[in-house]
Amino acid sequence: MQVILPAVLRELADGAGELVVPIDGEAALLRTILDAAFATRPRIGARIRSETGDLRRHVNVFVDGQDVRRRGGLDLVVGSGAVIHILPSIAGG
């Protein structure tokens, strides 16, 4: 499983723009994948999800190019070959 980080978070991953996340089996819930991706990188995890576990309002997650908010959110079942993009939404001024 590939997780692509936005540039602004890469300094928290020692410069890595892409994380490879192994999963058990052919698929896993998106929340499980994110848990695994950031278990050793809690600073990144806290920027993507609040302590309630919810995605932050202005953080978007795409699985194979599709916005997960329209596809089941963190309960989306993600296949092992998927590419997960994490991106900031258009917000602010």
Added chain:
Amino acid sequence: MTQTLVAIGTRKGLWLARSNDRNTWSLDGPHFLMREVPSIGIDTRREPPRLLVGVRSEHWGPTIMRSDDLGQSWDETPEGAIHFPEDTGAAVERVWQITPDVHDDDVVWASTEPQALWRSADRGETFSLVRGLWDHPHRPEWGAGFGGAAIHTILPDPTDSAEMLVAMSTGGVYRTGDGGDSWSASNTGIKAPYQPDPWPEFGQCVHKVARDSAKPARLYAQNHHGVYRSDDNGGTWTSIAEGLPTDFGFTVVAHPSRSGTLWLIPVTADSERVPPGGQLQVQRSSDAGASWVTCSAGLPAPSYTCVLRDAAAADTHEPAGIYFGTRNGEVYASGDEGDSFARIAEQLPDVLCVRAAVIG
């Protein structure tokens, strides 16, 4: 040689102003560019001093950053310094206040949106929720002012470690006498002119409270219309607004060592959030609010800016310095307790928070 440090938190980052003589200033920043800085604590109780900064990204959420080298480098607790326990179902939106304790050099207090008080026993590296206030039966009725549902004032009592006062918009003043296990609303005498019952037990929109440094049972409050003093540690409040050009404003600052001296920065009205008469000004009292002096030398007119509740602070020099930042990104400093001001920063983002300290 001592150095005066003025930390300036803005909508888009932190700047640090430094001076050896309070006349010439250097400006260092931005730190945390594009992240808002609504709270700053300068902990000078130990060497080296520690800066604790509430930082919030519109995208990536809030955190607390700390520096033990006056801003040359920053660190963050890996698991996060401040987050709600799972059973609350709540998430920190913004850290509104960071206050070093006055009894224990390891203890730091913080407050947040949603309205919660937090205690750290490791100088701000990790915080625990103060359950006594979180579980208060009034909490479902506390409201959100325009700035958010915030506890914005934390005042430990220097005479008794079990006593503390907090204030929130909206909700008003609450006090504990047992170290935070239980809390009582303490708004007697503070009017809520925007409510059907203007004298409720709680629900007041208290904008800021300051404690008199030499008489700690004396407190000063800037309300959403109304300026008050308490001489009984917040038990009762009486108006000290007579003589002011307006009773509206956001901030109040008490002198760091001399009883009875305080500063307000008046705003025309709830419905007109600009300086009275278009003159940016500070109102100073030297007699605990019995009379007021307009301090405007060096301040611009016409001015249509505004100064927010945490955007003013005093240093601990004698005479004291008073500093404030405006919503149009200017910071003014006075080394003579408000007799005259000079602009020490301009063209910054809107200023949310200003804190000052004497270092060295």
